[in-house]
Amino acid sequence: MSCSVPEKLEYIFRNHDVAKNGEALITWSNRPAVVFGRHQNPWLEVNLKYAKNNEISVARRHSGGGAVYHDEGNVNFSLLTTHQAHCRPRNLRFVSEALNNAYKLQRDDMELQPGNRKCSGTAARIAHGMAYHHFTLLVVANLKVLSASLNSPHKNLIETTATRSVRAPAVGFLAQDDQRVNVPSVTDVIVRSFCDKNQGAEVEVIDVGFEIENNADMRKIYDELCDWKWIYGKSPSFVYRKDDVAATVKNGIVVESTGSLNAGERFALD
Structure with missing residues (x-):
């Protein structure tokens, strides 16, 4: 079983002292994966047969919210703060201003105009006085693969109180409007903007694979997130x-x- 979720994010959430060391911005990209919310049902949210046949990983995250498709054409951002400082609108305004071509609308999502094309979903986790707000941003996307991955053939056959994803009427990605953009350039813009807002911020590149092999705490988190009991058994x-x-x-x-x-x-x- 493969697993494609930000183990480092969960490790930082559990270990980073925001009051002492300041807010943190974590960015990453995944291999192809469908990542669904803590309180969701994978049989309802994911076309599991399509995912398996196309080597698309399936993962449950610790935060709530709906299911999203990730691949190397997405860039994911997580802003780690105290619970008191947690503010989704503020965070999305920061990203929108940095990119100058996407902006927050209803439901704390970001949409490209014209066409109200959703290009970013959002979720959050709050615990022990800490919070992180994270969202994926579609930079270059294959919308057919995205749609097929999230279209379960069993969605009308399951009765549950599990959180259901709300499908956007239209989906878009940044390269539709500007073919010059790519994941590295978007990541660089956001990181530089964060550093400008937080003087003294340091940038660190982390090899997550190395950390998993050499950090027992992170390996434990990785194993937990990849376990069948978490991915499937956690379903309501x-x-x-x-x-x-x-x-x-x-x-x-x-x-x-x-x-x-x-x-x-x-x-x-x-």
Whole structure:
């Protein structure tokens, strides 16, 4: 099982002292992956068969919010602050002003104009007096792959209280409007803007693979995030119905079933 989530972000969240060391901006890009929210259901949010056939990882993050598609054409930003200083509108204004071509609209998302094309989703985590607000920004995107990855064939067959993603009427990416932009250039602009706003800020490039192999705490976080119990078993309880099959699922395990699914086994669909 592969896992594609920012282990370093979770490690920093647990260990960085904002009051002592100041706010932090973390940026990264992932290999192709669908990353869904802490309180979501992967069978509902992800086309798992398509993801498997196209070597797209599936991951559950610690923060809430909806499902997003990541690849090397996205750049992800996380702003780590105290809970008291946490402010999504402020953060999105900062990014919008730095890029000068995307801006915040409803639901704390960013859209390109004209066309109200959503180019960034947003989520947050707050715990122990700390907070991070993070969002992915589409720079260069294959919208067909993005759409297919997030289009579960089972979405109308599942009853659950799990958080459902709200699909945007239109999706866009920065290179649609300016073919000169790329992930490194966008990252550089945001980092430089952050440093300008936070005099004395230091830039550090981290080899996450090296850290996972040599940092026991980060390895533990990585293993937790890649475990089936976290990715699938963490899903809120749900009922799946199709034709003669009806299954009640808790913690990813079938507890009651009629038809071809067996009680006591992990829930799985072709």
